[in-house]
Amino acid sequence: MDMDTRVAPAAADNAADNADDNPAPAAGPRGWLGKLGPGLITGAADDDPSGIATYSQAGAQFGFNMLWTLLLTYPLMVGIQMISARIGRVSGHGLATNMRRHFPLWLLYTIVTLLLVANIINIAADIAAMGQAATLIAGGSAQWYALAAGVLSAALQVALPYRRYVQVLKWLTLALLAYVATALSLDLPWSQVLHAAVLPRLSWQPDYITTVVAVFGTTISPYLFFWQASQEVEDLRADPQARPLKRCTEQAAEQLQRIKIDTVAGMGFSNLVAMFIMLTTAATLGAHGVTQIESSAQAASALRPIAGDFAFALFSMGIIGTGLLAVPVLAGSAAYAIAGAMRWRNSLELQLSGARKFYAIIIGATLIGTAMCFTSIDPIQALFWSAVVNGVAAVPVMAVVMLLAVRRDVMGQLPVSLRLRVLGWLCTGLMALAVVAMFATMGK
Numbered sequence: 001m002d003m004d005t006r007v008a009p010a011a012a013d014n015a016a017d018n019a020d021d022n023p024a025p026a027a028g029p030r031g032w033l034g035k036l037g038p039g040l041i042t043g044a045a046d047d048d049p050s051g052i053a054t055y056s057q058a059g060a061q062f063g064f065n066m067l068w069t070l071l072l073t074y075p076l077m078v079g080i081q082m083i084s085a086r087i088g089r090v091s092g093h094g095l096a097t098n099m100r101r102h103f104p105l106w107l108l109y110t111i112v113t114l115l116l117v118a119n120i121i122n123i124a125a126d127i128a129a130m131g132q133a134a135t136l137i138a139g140g141s142a143q144w145y146a147l148a149a150g151v152l153s154a155a156l157q158v159a160l161p162y163r164r165y166v167q168v169l170k171w172l173t174l175a176l177l178a179y180v181a182t183a184l185s186l187d188l189p190w191s192q193v194l195h196a197a198v199l200p201r202l203s204w205q206p207d208y209i210t211t212v213v214a215v216f217g218t219t220i221s222p223y224l225f226f227w228q229a230s231q232e233v234e235d236l237r238a239d240p241q242a243r244p245l246k247r248c249t250e251q252a253a254e255q256l257q258r259i260k261i262d263t264v265a266g267m268g269f270s271n272l273v274a275m276f277i278m279l280t281t282a283a284t285l286g287a288h289g290v291t292q293i294e295s296s297a298q299a300a301s302a303l304r305p306i307a308g309d310f311a312f313a314l315f316s317m318g319i320i321g322t323g324l325l326a327v328p329v330l331a332g333s334a335a336y337a338i339a340g341a342m343r344w345r346n347s348l349e350l351q352l353s354g355a356r357k358f359y360a361i362i363i364g365a366t367l368i369g370t371a372m373c374f375t376s377i378d379p380i381q382a383l384f385w386s387a388v389v390n391g392v393a394a395v396p397v398m399a400v401v402m403l404l405a406v407r408r409d410v411m412g413q414l415p416v417s418l419r420l421r422v423l424g425w426l427c428t429g430l431m432a433l434a435v436v437a438m439f440a441t442m443g444k
Contacts, residue, residue: 037166037170037231037235037262038085038227038228038231038232038235038262038266039081039082039085039228039259039262039263039264039265039266039267040170040173040262040265040266040269041166041169041170041173041227041231041266041325041329042081042224042227042228042231042266042329043077043081043263043265043266043267043268043269043270043271044172044173044176044266044269044270044273044322044325045224045227045322045325045326045329045330046218046219046221046224046270046274047176047179047270047273047274047277047322047326048122048126048322048323048325048326048327048330049125049126049129049130049133049296049297049319049322049323049326050122050125050126050129050218050296050386051218051219051274052129052179052277052296052299052318052319052322053129053293053294053296053298053299054211054214054215054218055215055218055274055277055278055281056277056278056281056285056293056296056299057211057214057281057292057293057294057299058211058214058215058278058281059277059278059279059280059281059282059285059286060281060282060285060286060290060291060292060293060299061207061211061286061291061292061293062208062211062282062286063196063282063286063287064192064193064196064197064200064278064279064282065196065200065201065202066200066211066212066215066278067193067196067197067200067275067278067279068196068197068198068200069212069215069216069219070215070219070271070274070275070278071197073215073216073219073220073271074267074268074271075423076220076423076426076427076430077219077220077267077270077271077427078263078264078267078268078423079420079422079423079424079426079427080220080225080398080401080423080424080427080428081224081225081228081263081266081267082259082260082263082264082420083401083402083405083416083420083424084224084225084226084228084229084401085228085229085232085259085262085263086256086259086405086411086414086416086420087229087401087404087405087410087411088228088229088230088231088232088233088236089232089233089235089236089244089245089255089256089259090244090245090246090252090410090411090412090414091244091246091410091411092233092236092243092244092246092247093233093340094226094229094230094233094336094337094340094346095225095226095229095230095337095340095397095400095401095404096108096112096226096336096337096338096339096340096341097340098404098410099111099340099341099400099404100340100341100343102404102407102409102410103400107396107400108341109341110396111222111337111393111396111397111400112337112338112341114222114389114392114393115222115223115226115333115334115337115393115397116334116337116338116361116365117389118222118223118386118389118390118393119223119330119331119333119334119365120334120365120368120369120372121369121372121382121385121386121389122223122330122369122386122390123150123327123330123331123365123366123368123369123370124368124369124370124372124373124377124382125382125386126323126326126327126330126369127146127149127150127153127323127327127369127370127373128142128146128372128373129296129297129319129323130145130146130149130319130320130323130324131143131144131145131146131147131149131373132297133296133297133300133316133317133319133320133323134149134320135297136297136300136301136312136316137313137316137317142373143373143374146370146373147370147373147374149320149323149324149327149370150327150366150367150369150370150373151367151370152324153324153327153328153331153366154331154362154363154366154367156168156328157328157331157332157348157359157362158352158359158362158363160348161348161349161351162234162238162347162348162349163238163349165328165348166231166234169325169328169329172321172322172324172325173269173325174321175317175318175320175321175322175324175325176269176273176318176321176322178314178315178317178318178321179273179276179277179280179314179315179318180272180273180276181314182276182280182307182311182314182315182318183276183277183279183280183283184276185307185310185311185314186279186280186283186284186307186311188279188283189283193279206441209437209441210438210441212434212437213391213434213435213437213438213441214387216430216431216434217387217390217391217394217431217434217438218387219270219271219274220394220427220430220431221390221394222390222393222394222397223329223330223333223334223390224329224333225397225398225401226333226334226336226337227329227332227333227336228263230332230333230336230340230346232259234347234348234349237347237349238349242255245412245414246410246411246412246413246414247412249412249413249414252414256414280303280307280311280315281293281299281303284303284306284307284311285299285302285303285306288306290302290306296319297316297319299315300312300315300316300319303315327366327369328362330365330369331361331362331365331366331369332348332362334361334362334365335358335359335361335362335365336358338361339355339357339358339361342357344357344358345357345358346358387438388438391431391434391435391438392435394431394435395428395431395432395435398424398427398428398431399428401424402421402424402425402428405420405421405424406421
């Protein structure tokens, strides 16, 4: 969103990057709660139903000895997500637009295609889990619940302008508190938890390595980078006083501090919830010999006879709430990426008539994922391949993000700090090792 294109958005490139030529005034509190937005929503969306299944499996199979992965990934998540957010706010453009301007098109199209495929598969797995969870609570057909969830998710993104829709997403993050409440309802051995988190028993067995890779791939996913950068651009467009920071450096101190608070809090919330999911399943399922969990709904069902109806209900309702949060983020991030790559107008603040192609991606990705629930495709097997695609895509995406973050023509006088560069490249290296480990352990 460049200042000159607000006045005369003539060129196709500028039209795509400046989706709203008449942004509405920003609203909301200016205290620390008002600083929470893109980072909070992004972090919460990371704990989607498929992520819940991964954390449940880790806790059930390895007890408290997988908690260390969340301590390790937290600062790395903060680093790469903060860099993505800064690119959006400083440049005024999403990641795909910046990639299109500064990298070969074949690389951009490859990354965007991988992202779209992985996101659709992930949407299918999440919607299937939501349907199964609804059936556990109320009975009925899981497929029809899945259809209702998919249609509702697509309709809300189309019907509500960004400023209202983002408030819906913020409220949906509260669904994750169900997992905190579930864990706190149990009698947990906190001394053992602390010891295992700090001094875990590591293993080189293939199933242990595979689970570690799965946790890394769940917490550090490409769609999260695209989403948070694009939400910073949306917030920028929604405030008539705001400008891209590289053109208005006097706003930099306040905005970069807000991004820091938002991202640190959002990723902290995400990892804290993941930790409580692991704690719950480790202390209940794992302790009673239930070590194989293939879906979040299965985890909820297995929890009932061990931890009781209250824990079961909270766990199940959390699956539905987090799915309603995550599916729009998955579909939206794919739409932002494709629209940026193809120079289409893109903004959730625009009406359907003003960004038909952008919304077509959102609707199409959501409904294709929903339709997969009515096929013979195994959502668990599909989720495995989604993790593979995400893992493959994550490394080049992060490498490109790190290169964008230090370019003067992208960041102006505000390239990311040395500390963030170190965190970002460490995260990239970790994911590269995870991908190598994933392929090395396949079939074992």
